[in-house]
Amino acid sequence: MSKMTVPNEVYDAWNYTKLKQVEMLEFLGRIANIKYKNNPEMNLATKLEYLLDDIFATFNMYRQEPEVELEEVSESDLDY
Helix, strand or coil, X not given: CCCCCCCCCCCXXXXXXXXXXXXXXXXXXXXXXXXXXXXXXXXXXXXXXXXXXXXXXHCCCCCCCCCXXXXXXXXXXXXX
């Protein structure tokens, strides 16, 4: 289950019907793992990318690749 428990379901019934952002992200991760369980060589990030591509295609949308900057490797500051 991706849904967190609600301490008092009677008084907080509205919170029981909503997903928090972290719950939605876990839900997507679980779906990606199940959908691509026959591809054990794929990592979770790749599975999520493919899942999001499938979801977005339904709405004629696409996922934008992030711009990745490589950090320079510098000497350690331990010598100072």
